[in-house]
Amino acid sequence: MSSQLRFTAVLFLILIGLARAERLPVEDFSRNDEYLGMTLSPDGRAVAFVHDVDGEQSIVMRDIETGKTAAVAMPNSGRAWIPQSVRIDWINNHRLIFGLREGGFAAIEKDGSQVMGLTGRMGAIDRKEYRSVLSDGVLYAYRAEENGDVLMTEYDIPAARYDGEWFSPIFPHVIKLNSRTGAKVRVVTNPGNVASWLADANGVIRVALETKNGIGRTLYRESADASWQPLPGMDWDDAAVRPMEIGADNHTLYVRRKSPQGMWAVYPYDLKNGKFGEAVIAHELYDIMSPESPTGSN
8 A cells, every 4th residue: 555545534533423423512612711820828738629510609718738628618699691700819828719700799708707798799798888888809918817907998989980881990009907807998099080009019119000091100208208209200101001010029110011022021120229120021022911091000
């Protein structure tokens, strides 16, 4: 048999096998992932994740050394066509914060006890308040075990803009919440045009993204008592820079910035000297970071 005939025969057998193969059900391409948002505790001794079984979600917390597991079922979204969306993260080694698509954020011990609503409907119910706190997430988590405080955004109600699909809250304040008692206090009041805030490694809000007429600039203060000042190279005349995070040394600000090739890259910025360093990660042909709007969340 010639090589051409052998190739044709093999190809024919492959095609027959494909024709006989069982077709995968459509559901396999549309169901949610079974395990979502897996995250380690700060000390690396416990893991938490969202477990999804046929659309029913629960938060699972597992001690890695002992294998002891606690699970707490989450309510569904109440909409058949929209699955529940659960976000989780550790506050400290023993306490977890989670947020639902509807209902706001709450905190829970890793053994499944001491659930406390912090924002949204859950927070209002647990604090017995008529008015709920509107927040979209945590800015900083203090690691102290005794209380588990967190810094979170707080939006005025109503205060939103229409982004083409949803009404999105804008211009957040910053509040400090005790995740075990629900007690809260405002630590930074928005002057009316700050789209986002960044905390340093000690939980002090030191960077702000100010907006005006669709453009943004980055403000900085050296301490909680210092005045806000625009950073050189990130004022109104250089809108193609977005603050991301403050480094653990409290002196380095990581930013999204256009590279010389015109791509969005990650750069360090020395807060002491007011200068950009060399790109931490960049590509000549592709954006490393998303070119988000200056009025969006960072």
